[in-house]
Amino acid sequence: MRFQLTQDQRALRDGVRELLARRFGGQALRAALDEPGRLDRTLWRELGAAGFFALRLPEAEGGVGQGLPEAVLAFEEAGRALLPGPLVATHLAAGAVPAAATGEAVVTSVGNGLVEWLAEADVVRGDASGATPLRSVDPLTPLHRVPSANAVDRAGDAAAADSVAVLLTAAEQLGSATRACELAAQHARTREQFGQPIGAFQAVQHLCAEMLVRTETARAAVYAAAVTADPRDIDTARLLADEAAVRGARDCLQVHGGMGFTWEFEVHLHLKRAWVRTHRMGDATESEENLAAELLAESP
Incomplete structure (x- = not known):
């Protein structure tokens, strides 16, 4: 699709x-x-x-x-x-x-x-x-x-609102993952070591490529969940977006090296915000359990 x-x-x-x-x-x-x-x-x-x-x-x-x-x-x-x-x-x-x-x-x-x-x-x-x-x-x-x-049990309209909250949080994670990918690529093009941009080195290229793949995979999942509003799609989007945001920020820090941890750069802030978002409205384990329950219910 x-x-x-x-x-x-x-x-x-x-x-x-x-x-x-x-x-x-x-x-x-x-x-x-x-x-x-x-x-x-x-x-x-x-x-x-x-x-x-x-x-x-x-x-x-x-x-x-x-x-x-x-x-x-x-x-x-x-x-x-x-x-x-x-x-x-x-x-x-x-x-x-x-x-x-x-x-x-x-x-x-x-x-x-x-x-x-x-x-x-x-x-x-x-x-x-x-x-x-x-x-x-x-x-x-x-x-x-x-x-x-x-804590209170959530049902009906409240549960639906929680589901939307999970999806909008996943959208924020997607935005962080996108920005981390942009920052890594920009730094790889401009930072030089040994007389050439660090983006010329295969290890850095692999990091940036993997960040892009995770980000675009999460984007497809988040956009699809926004169209279907299916709880299973939202749980899937949450898992992929969390991974793209957290791992993307970590890889972006790796590309920047020690510079990425300084207050001059926003890279570490994306990682810290991504960590906090993973605990909003439950956590990844809850989404994993929801998906597992759905799979078990559908199995013959």
């Missing part, structure tokens, strides 16, 4: 990329690192005004009236830019929580015993009582842990 973006979808993707490049480029990213834990409310409202949070809300309710594929494209760009904040939770709250769609309210949610951006949230969906601060590997994603007793 071939998936090609329509002209409107390409325009949406390019528009989100342009907005984030203008409002959350390299300089803004480093400024955010200087104030970890503080959310840029002005940028949040700009995202709301651009329709980021209301993208799937019907036009009759003041939304943009787009579907899941368009949301995936927007969140892919957010992942590529390392945009901080509880983006998925606020997007899912549009239409249900007042002012979430416009970006006037920041919404977070409790999932897998963790809460992102609890201190900055105006609304918390779920039981965050007893939450304690947790040292986050990602400086741009403050975390709190909640007691396991707060």
